[in-house]
Amino acid sequence: MPTFEIGERDFLLDGRPFQVISGALHYFRVHPDQWADRIRSARLLGLNTIETYVAWNFHAPEPDEFDLTGRRDLGRFLDLVAAEGLHAIVRPGPYICAEWDGGGLPAWLFPSALRQAQDGAGSGRRADDSAGGAAGVRRHDPAFLDAIGTYYARLLPLVAKRQVTTGGPVLMVQVENEYGAYPGVPDDERAAYLRELVRLTREQGIDVPLFTSDQADDEHLSRGGLPELHKTANFGSRSTERLAVLRRHQPTGPLMCMEFWDGWFDSWGQVHHVTTPDQAAGDLDDLLAAGASVNLYMVHGGTNLGLTNGANDKGTYLPITTSYDYDAPLSEHGAPTAKFHALRAVIAKHAPVPDEPPAEPGPAPEVDVVLDHRAALADVVPLLSGPVTASDAAPTLDDLRQWSGFALYSARVEADDEVLVVGEVRDRAIVALDGDPVGVLDRSAHLYSLPLPRRAGTLTLLVEDRGRVNYGPRIGEPKGLVGAVRTARRELTGWRAAPLRVEDAPALLAGALRPADGSPEAAAVAEAHGGDAVAAPVAGPSFHRGTFDTVAGADHFLRLDGWTRGLAWVNGELLGRYSSQGPTATLYVPGPLVRDTNELMLLELHGAAVPRARFVAAPDLGPTEE
Incomplete structure (x- = not known):
C-alpha cells in the first residue's frame, strides 16, 4: 500500500524523502474544459503536486443543496491531476479566505448563528455586528460544528477514495486556514475547535497527514495550530528568515511554505499588483536550497467568474476584481509568463523539469459588437424579481x-x-x-x-x-x-x-430586450445622432444585448471602454463585474464559452458613451506600481 508520512526531517513518500514542489490551482476559478491544460502546464513548470482550496459556498448555495457536478466536480479535477502524474493537496476549510466571497463560508450560516446568539443558544455569546462576524462561526459552537459535519460528510468521501493510501493523488489535507490570524477566540476554545475539526475529518476516512498553515509570524503560528498537527507557513519573501520562524514552532519534521506568494490579488480602484520575476525566483531558490517544500500561491490564478469575488475591509471596503490573474507564472488565460520561465529555471536546479515548455498562445480574435437591443431595468423588474x-x-x-x-x-x-x-x-x-x-x-x-x-x-x-x-x-x-x-x-x-435574479438575466429576459430603433423615442434619439440609434449615449440601469461572429473555442478579451460599471455575460454565462474604476480594463472570456455566433449582454448601472463593445487581442489588467 502506498504511504505518505511526516518523517523526522522530511516528507516520506513510500518511505523515501520527498520534497513537495506544488502549485495552487483553484478548480472553481477555471473552466472545467481547461483544467487539464492548466494542470499540464503546471507539470511543465516542474511541479510534482497541485494544491486546491475547496470553497464550501461554491458547492452549497443553500443548506439543503450540495453540488459536485460540472464546474464543481472536484473528483474529476483530482482525477485529472492524477492522470498528469502529479500528487494533490486538498484544503477544504471550512474557511479558506482566498479572496473568495465570504472566504468560502456560506452566507446562510450567519443568520442562524446570529439568531442563536441572540436567543442565548449555542455558545451563548451575543452577536456584535460592529465587529462583523456572527457568534459561533470559526469557534467551538455546536451549530457551526454540526454544519461542518454535514459539509464534510458530503465532500470528504470523494477525497478519501483518492488518497495516496488508496492509490490516488492526495498526499495531505489541511485543517482550517490561517486560524492564528482570526481574532477574539480564547486559546482553549481554539484548541477544542481544531480538535473537533480533526475528529470530523478523520471520521470521513481521511488517513493521510493533516496540517495547518499560518503566516510566518510567531503570534499566528503559536495560536493557529495544535501540537499534534504539522505546521506550515505562508510568506512570499525573506525565505531563510521565515523558515527559521517556522522551525521555532515546528521543531521536527519537514519545513514547508504552504503559500509562497509569487504575486498578489487586485482590488477595484487600485493598481494591478505585480512582483518581479527575479525577486520571486531568488526567494524560491533560497527556499528549495534549504530543503524545504513549497506550494506556489498561485501557479495559475484564474477568474472570479459570476459574483464570486470576495472583499477586504481594513477601514475601507475594497472588493476584489473579476480577474484573479495574481501575476502568477501562468496568466489568467493560461499563458506562460516571464515569471514562469524564471521559476522553472530555479526549480530545474533542485528537481527534474520536463524539457517541453507550454505553448505560447497567439493573439485572440478582434471583434466589434454593436449592442442594439436594450431594456431599462425598471421595465423588466417583474421578470427578475x-x-x-x-x-x-x-x-x-x-x-x-x-x-x-x-x-x-x-x-x-x-x-x-x-x-x-x-x-x-x-x-x-x-x-x-x-x-x-x-x-x-x-x-x-x-x-x-x-x-x-x-x-x-x-x-x-x-x-x-x-x-x-x-x-x-x-x-x-x-x-x-x-x-x-x-x-x-x-x-x-x-x-x-x-x-x-440578475445572474440569470439572459434566460429570464429572453425576448424582453427590444431593438434600439424600435420606438418613437429611439427614433428621435437616432435623428439627433445622424440617424444612428446605436451611436447615441445610453442611460442605466439598463440591459444591452448584441450578437457577434468569431472563432469558436478561442479565448477572447472583452474591452468596455466608455461603459461605467455593471455585469457582462457571453452566451448566458456571467463573466463577472466590470468597472471603469479599474485597474482591470478587459474581462477574460474562456474559449469553451465561445461559439461561431454568440450573444453579449451587459447590465450597465450608470451609462455608456455608445452601446458598442470590442473584443481585443490581449488582456489589459491595468497600470502597475512600477
Missing part, C-alpha cells in the same frame, strides 16, 4: 435570503424629508425618486447620505452586494441596508424589498 418583503424597517439582503447580487428597495418620502441618511449600505446603492436619479450611496467612498428633491414620491434603492468580506473580523456581516434609514424629519418605514 423574487418574492417581495414588506416591513417597517428596511430588511438586509440576508433577511431576503439573497446571498449575493442585487435587491430593489422602495419606500415613500415626502416633500419635506430633504435628505436621505442610511446607517450603512453594504455595499452600494443607486438612489432614484419616481425613477429620476438622485445619487449613489457607496461603502468604499464612505457615502451614506444624499440630498433629496423637495417633492413627495417613491424612493427606490438598487442595492448591490459587491462581494462578502473574506478576511478578518468582518466575515459574516449582513449585506444590504444595515441600521436605520432616515430623512431630515423621520425614520423611513413602510419598506418593500425584493431580491433580483
Whole structure:
C-alpha cells in the first residue's frame, strides 16, 4: 500500500524523502474544459503536486443543496491531476479566505448563528455586528460544528477514495486556514475547535497527514495550530528568515511554505499588483536550497467568474476584481509568463523539469459588437424579481435570503424629508425618486447620505452586494441596508424589498430586450445622432444585448471602454463585474464559452458613451506600481 508520512526531517513518500514542489490551482476559478491544460502546464513548470482550496459556498448555495457536478466536480479535477502524474493537496476549510466571497463560508450560516446568539443558544455569546462576524462561526459552537459535519460528510468521501493510501493523488489535507490570524477566540476554545475539526475529518476516512498553515509570524503560528498537527507557513519573501520562524514552532519534521506568494490579488480602484520575476525566483531558490517544500500561491490564478469575488475591509471596503490573474507564472488565460520561465529555471536546479515548455498562445480574435437591443431595468423588474418583503424597517439582503447580487428597495418620502441618511449600505446603492436619479450611496467612498428633491414620491434603492468580506473580523456581516434609514424629519418605514435574479438575466429576459430603433423615442434619439440609434449615449440601469461572429473555442478579451460599471455575460454565462474604476480594463472570456455566433449582454448601472463593445487581442489588467 502506498504511504505518505511526516518523517523526522522530511516528507516520506513510500518511505523515501520527498520534497513537495506544488502549485495552487483553484478548480472553481477555471473552466472545467481547461483544467487539464492548466494542470499540464503546471507539470511543465516542474511541479510534482497541485494544491486546491475547496470553497464550501461554491458547492452549497443553500443548506439543503450540495453540488459536485460540472464546474464543481472536484473528483474529476483530482482525477485529472492524477492522470498528469502529479500528487494533490486538498484544503477544504471550512474557511479558506482566498479572496473568495465570504472566504468560502456560506452566507446562510450567519443568520442562524446570529439568531442563536441572540436567543442565548449555542455558545451563548451575543452577536456584535460592529465587529462583523456572527457568534459561533470559526469557534467551538455546536451549530457551526454540526454544519461542518454535514459539509464534510458530503465532500470528504470523494477525497478519501483518492488518497495516496488508496492509490490516488492526495498526499495531505489541511485543517482550517490561517486560524492564528482570526481574532477574539480564547486559546482553549481554539484548541477544542481544531480538535473537533480533526475528529470530523478523520471520521470521513481521511488517513493521510493533516496540517495547518499560518503566516510566518510567531503570534499566528503559536495560536493557529495544535501540537499534534504539522505546521506550515505562508510568506512570499525573506525565505531563510521565515523558515527559521517556522522551525521555532515546528521543531521536527519537514519545513514547508504552504503559500509562497509569487504575486498578489487586485482590488477595484487600485493598481494591478505585480512582483518581479527575479525577486520571486531568488526567494524560491533560497527556499528549495534549504530543503524545504513549497506550494506556489498561485501557479495559475484564474477568474472570479459570476459574483464570486470576495472583499477586504481594513477601514475601507475594497472588493476584489473579476480577474484573479495574481501575476502568477501562468496568466489568467493560461499563458506562460516571464515569471514562469524564471521559476522553472530555479526549480530545474533542485528537481527534474520536463524539457517541453507550454505553448505560447497567439493573439485572440478582434471583434466589434454593436449592442442594439436594450431594456431599462425598471421595465423588466417583474421578470427578475423574487418574492417581495414588506416591513417597517428596511430588511438586509440576508433577511431576503439573497446571498449575493442585487435587491430593489422602495419606500415613500415626502416633500419635506430633504435628505436621505442610511446607517450603512453594504455595499452600494443607486438612489432614484419616481425613477429620476438622485445619487449613489457607496461603502468604499464612505457615502451614506444624499440630498433629496423637495417633492413627495417613491424612493427606490438598487442595492448591490459587491462581494462578502473574506478576511478578518468582518466575515459574516449582513449585506444590504444595515441600521436605520432616515430623512431630515423621520425614520423611513413602510419598506418593500425584493431580491433580483440578475445572474440569470439572459434566460429570464429572453425576448424582453427590444431593438434600439424600435420606438418613437429611439427614433428621435437616432435623428439627433445622424440617424444612428446605436451611436447615441445610453442611460442605466439598463440591459444591452448584441450578437457577434468569431472563432469558436478561442479565448477572447472583452474591452468596455466608455461603459461605467455593471455585469457582462457571453452566451448566458456571467463573466463577472466590470468597472471603469479599474485597474482591470478587459474581462477574460474562456474559449469553451465561445461559439461561431454568440450573444453579449451587459447590465450597465450608470451609462455608456455608445452601446458598442470590442473584443481585443490581449488582456489589459491595468497600470502597475512600477
